[in-house]
Amino acid sequence: MEQLTTSLDVLFILLGAILVLFMHAGFAFLEVGTVQHKNQVNALVKIMSDLGVSTVAYFFVGYGIAYGVFFGFNMDGQLTQAMTEKSGYELVKFFFLMTFAAAIPAIVSGGIAERARFYPILAATFLTVAFIYPLFEGISWNGNFGLQAWLEDRFGVGFHDFAGSIVVHGVGGWIALAAMLVIGSRNNRYAKDGSIRHVYPPSSIPFLALGSWILAVGWFGFNVMSAQAIEGIQGLVAMNSLMAMVGGILAATFISDKDPGFVHNGPLAGLVAICAGSDIVSPLGALVIGLVAGALFVKAFTWTQKNLKIDDVLGVWPLHGLCGIWGAIAAGIFGSTALGGLGGVSLMSQLVGILAGVGIAFIGGYLVYALVNMFAPIRMNEEEQYLGADLTFHKIHANPPKEDFNR
Template sequence: MEQLTTSLDVMFILLGAILVLFMHAGFAFLEVGTVQHKNQVNALVKIMTDLGVSTVAYFFIGYGVAYGVFLGFNLDGQLTQAMTEKSGYELVKFFFLMTFAAAIPAIVSGGIAERARFYPVLLATFLTVAFIYPFFEGMAWNGNLGMQSWLETSYGAPFHDFAGSIVVHAVGGWIALAAIIVLGSRTGRYDSNGNMRHVYPPSSIPFLALGAWILSVGWFGFNVMSAQAIEGIQGLVAMNSLMAMVGGIIAATFVGDKDPGFIHNGPLAGLVAICAGSDVVSPLGALVIGLVAGALFVKAFTWTQKNLKIDDVLGVWPLHGLCGVWGAIAVGIFGSTALGGLGGVSMMSQILGTLAGVAVALIGGFLVYILVDKLMGLRMSDEDQYEGADLSIHKIHANPPKEEF
C-alpha cells in the first residue's frame, strides 16, 4: 500500500506538472494575440527560450535556494537519492515547481514586449529564476529565514498562500513592473507632454482568446495539484477556482464594456486572486474574490497606462501583481469562519507576507534589470522597434508573404 500511495503521488504531481507546462502555451498565445503583428514571432520565441533557461537555472540553483535540495550538483548524493527513492517523487516535484518558477519570466515577457533585446532578457530570466523567485518561494513555502514561524508566533497563523497568488503571480507581476520602469515605454507610445500618443489594438483576438482558454484550463492543475499528494487533494480547490474564474469573467464583461481583451483576461484575474485561498474560502467567497479581481484588472490597467505612464503591454502588473495582492489579502477576509471560510488564517500575517513578497520582487527586479541593462543594454533601438522584433531579431515574419513566380 505504501508503494501504491507513493506511485499515485508521483502520477498526481506529474499530471499537475504537465498541465502547468501547457499553460506556457497559454502565455505564448496570449502575448501573440495582444502584441502588434510585427512582434508575434518574438513573443513565441521568448516564451519557449525562457522555459529552457528557467529549467536550467532552477535545476542547478533555484530549487536548492528554495528547498536546500541541489539536484544539479548532486551534493551529498541528493540527485542520486532522488533518482532511486519514492519512485522518483522528488524529481517530479522539481518538475512541478519548475513550471511555477518558469511562469515568472513568462509573466514579465508580456509586460516588456515589443522593445526588449533578446539575449539580455534571457540573462535576466536566468538571474530571476535562479535567485530572486526562489528566495521568496523558500521563505513562504519552506520556512526559510523564519518568516513563517515568526508570523505564526506573533499573529496566530502563518502567511497562507496555497497556490501562489503572491509567491508566483505577485512576485512575477512586481518584477515585471521593475523591468518595465528600467526598460521604459515603447518609442512613440507617449508624447512629450506624457499623453498617450499611440494605442495599439490586439493583433489577433482569436490567438488572445486561445491563450486565455489554455491558461484557464491549465490553472486547475496549477491550483488543485498544489496539494502535491493524493491525500491532500480537495474538491473545494477546484470549485473555488471555477467560481473565482467566472467572477472575473462577469466583472470584466460589465466593467470593461464588452471589450474582448478585458473579457478574456477576466478569468485570469479571478484565477490569480483565488490561488492563495482556494483551500480555505467558501465558493461564495471565491465568487466575490473573482468579481473584485476582474473589476480591479480593468480599472487598474486603464488607469496605470494613462496616468502612471506605465507601458505594460499585456497589463501583467495589474493582472498578476495587483490581483495577486488582492487575493492574498482576501484570504484574511473570506478565509475567516465569520465569512464562511475554514479559519486558521490571520489578516496581519497576510498583510506582512504580502508586503515581504512585493519587497523581494521589486528590489530583486530592479537589481537584476538594472544590472543587465548596464552590462548588455536591454532596449531595442528606435529603428528596430519600428521594424519590429520579428524582422530585427529573428529575420522572419509571423506569416511570410508567398513567393511570386
C-alpha cells in the same frame, strides 16, 4: 498499499506539472495575440527559450535556494538510483515547482513586450529564476529565514498563500513592473505631454483567446495539485478556482462592456486572486473574490497606462501584481469563519507576507534588470522597434510577406 499511494502521489503531481507546463503555451499565445503582428514571433521564441533557461537556472541554483536540494553536476549511477526511490516523487515535485518558477519570466515577458532585446532578457531570466523568485518561495513555502515562524508566533498563523497569489503571481507582476521601469516605454507610446500617443490593437483576438483558454484550463493543475499529495486533494480548491474564474469573466464582461481583451483576461484575474485562499474560502467567497479581481483588472489596466504612464503591454502588473495582492488580502478576509471560510488565517500575517513578497520582487527585480541593462542594454532602439522584434531578432515574419491569404 504504500507503494500505490506513492505511485499516486507521483501521478497527481505529474498531472499538475503537465497542466502548468501547458500554461506556458497559454502565456505565449496571450502575448502573440496581444502584441502587434511584427512582434508575434519574438513572443513565441521568448517564452520557449525562457522555459529552457528557467529550467536550468532552477535545476542548478534556484531549487536549492528554496528547498536546500541542489541537483548539481551529478553523473553518478547510485545517485540516480536514489532519485528513483518513492517512484521518483522528488523529481516530479521539482518538475511541478519548476513550472511555477518558469512562470516568472513568462509574466514579465508580456509586460516588457515589443521593446526588449532577446539575449539580455534571457540573462535576466536566468538571474530571476535562480535567485529572486526562489528567495521568497523558500520564505513562504519552506519556512526559510524564519519569517513564517515569526508570523505564527506574533499573529497565531503564518502567511497563507496556498497556490501562489503572491509567491508566484505577485512576485512575477512586481518584477515585471521593475523591469518596465528599467527598460522604459515603447517609442511613440506616450507623447511629450504624457498623453497616450499610440494605441496598438491586439494583432489577433483568436490567439489572445487561445492563450486565455489554455491558461484557464491549466490553472486547475496549478491550484489543485498544489496539495502535492493525492490524499490532500480537495474539491473545494477546484470549486473555488471555478467560481473565481467565473467571477472574473462576469465582472470583465459587464464592466468592460464585452471588450474581448478584458473578457479573456477577466478569468485570469479571478484565478490569480484565488490562488492564495482557494483552500479556505467558501465558493460564494470565491465568486466575490473573482468579481472584485475582474473589476480591479479592468479599472487598473486603463488607469496604470493612462495615469501612471506605465507601458505594460499585456497589463501584467495589474493582472498578476495587483490581483495577486488582492488575492492574498482576500484570503485573509474571506478565509475567516465569520465570512464563510475555514479559518486559520490572519489578515496581519497576510499583509506582512504581501509586503515581504512584493518588496523582494520589486527590489530584486530592479537590481537584476538594472544590472543586465548595464552590461547589455535591454532596450531596442527606435529603428528596431519600428521594424519589429521579429525581423530584428528572428529575421522572419510570423506570416510570409508575400503571403496574401488571398490567392
